Amino acid sequence: DAKTTQPPSMDCAEGRAANLPCNHSTISGNEYVYWYRQIHSQGPQYIIHGLKNNETNEMASLIITEDRKSSTLILPHATLRDTAVYYCIVRAQSKLSFGAGTTVTVRA
């Protein structure tokens, strides 16, 4: 699986959009970009995934650059409950490997 690089931490104001970057310059053509988050001591939660087109669901939007070497997860209106560790993962099928992620703190 391709390696990803995320900032270790970031702050966000409640009600504002949170933009979480992820670099994956060695991504292969058949690898998807996945985002998960882990709220303190709970099991990780799937957020969204995409191959090359931008994706949106009820939780977030995923913007993937045209060359697919980086992506951005957008939480449109961050709330205090969005405080969590966010993981960007690039993979094909089967194994899901987690890196260190970005600790996002939403402040009132």
Place this chain on the structure above:
Amino acid sequence: NAGVTQTPKFQVLKTGQSMTLQCAQDMNHEYMSWYRQDPGMGLRLIHYSVGAGITDQGEVPNGYNVSRSTTEDFPLRLLSAAPSQTSVYFCASSYDGFYGYTFGSGTRLTVV
């Protein structure tokens, strides 16, 4: 629809004891995985399965065994518990490995 159910939620073992962590899913998912998460660390893959009767090793398989006799169940066996296995263990499942994985709530294991 219970999702992914892990039992027990908490367990204390003595060094050298063996035990089985249970994981069951009712979503007819083919793919299942076991992870461990040490304090302040990310998740590390122990073992995974792509269907009944098929298992493979992840990043940290030593000291653990798995089997997958049914689609629903994926138990993790600790053969001889060591303090280094003190961790939170998460089980996860996915329909086909492409869709998002659903995680259980974890088993918090302490080995003394």
